[in-house]
Amino acid sequence: MTAPTPAAPETVGGADVLREDLAERSQTVGDIANRLDAFALEIGTWRVSAFDVLFTVAAILLVLGFALVATRLTRSALRRLTALDGTQRVLAEKIASIVIWVVTFLVGVDLLGIDLTALTVFSGAFGLAIGFGLQKTFGNLISGIILLMDKSIKPGDVIAVSDQTGQQTFGQIRKIGIRAVSVTTRDEREYLIPNENLMINQVENWSYSSKNVRVQVPVGVSYDADMALAEKLMLEAAAKARRVLATPSPSVWWSGFGDNAVNFTIHCWINDPEEGVGNVRSDVLKHLWGLFKEHGVALPFPQRDLNLRDSDALDRVIAALEERRGDTPQ
DSSP states (O other): OOOOOOOOOBOOHHHHHHHHHHHHHOHHHHHHHHHHHHSEEEETTEEEEHHHHHHHHHHHHHHHHHHHHHHHHHHHHHHTOTTSOHHHHHHHHHHHHHHHHHHHHHHHHHHHTOOGGGGHHHHHHHHHHHHTTTHHHHHHHHHHHHHHHHTSSOTTOEEEEEOTTSOEEEEEEEEEOSSEEEEEETTSOEEEEEHHHHHHSOOOBTTSSOOOEEEEEEEEEOTTSOHHHHHHHHHHHHHHSSSOOSSSOOEEEEEEEOSSSEEEEEEEEESOGGGOSHHHHHHHHHHHHHHHHHHTOOOOOOOOOOOOOOOHHHHHHHHHHHHHHHHSOO
């Protein structure tokens, strides 16, 4: 009965091909490679030598360097294309990066001589990881690509953001990354919002179809003031503000009659919401303060009328006060 032939040890196929090629080209280099290959560690059918380790490290560094250089060159080339707008450029960069890294992985596998059938178990485990642990990560990746394709959210847009306390503020989109969108507010706070949240939640985009934004400035005027003059001065103050647009022109609405004042709302338009809206309100109110002072338009202040009902206790208090007043020397 013939004894079974022992299985050949499994090695890094690419390293063996390179070592044989070096031996054919130069005997000296081939001897060095064979000596490095002699220092090996065998575990079952696996054999890993010092030459295999050096070759693997060099191959990994080579393919990673290729991927990084190719990604940078692709981004530089896409940024020089004037036919693409900002959103299309970012989308093209993301797709190109994904393609480059997939090609890099396949080249690295081929260079190392790894049999893809040996990765069957690994691919199954990787698929389970995607289904459970990495589900959100891949969901955010796909959401980011969809946002760039339909152009509903793009770099440079101004959107409304809610902080942890529920207070809403606005910010400008600086970057749409693989996992999250970077939004910077006027106070230089940077919010990282997952792409998936922007897909499933309601988003207030101030510059989706137009960058024109209406700013509302509430103003109260005393009941004794000349309302026609006050309204005229409000329009003049809004027109003097630096960032307020002439078209659409500012307008003034009566908001209602308050306890101490007649309430107005100045409506004015800007086309640069990324510069903020609070400073626009401040500019309008600053001009309005000077105009009101110049034309004698009174600003309101709290007023209260007190009505005291007659009672025995109140009469005794009044009588005591009058008696004390009478005893006081003149």
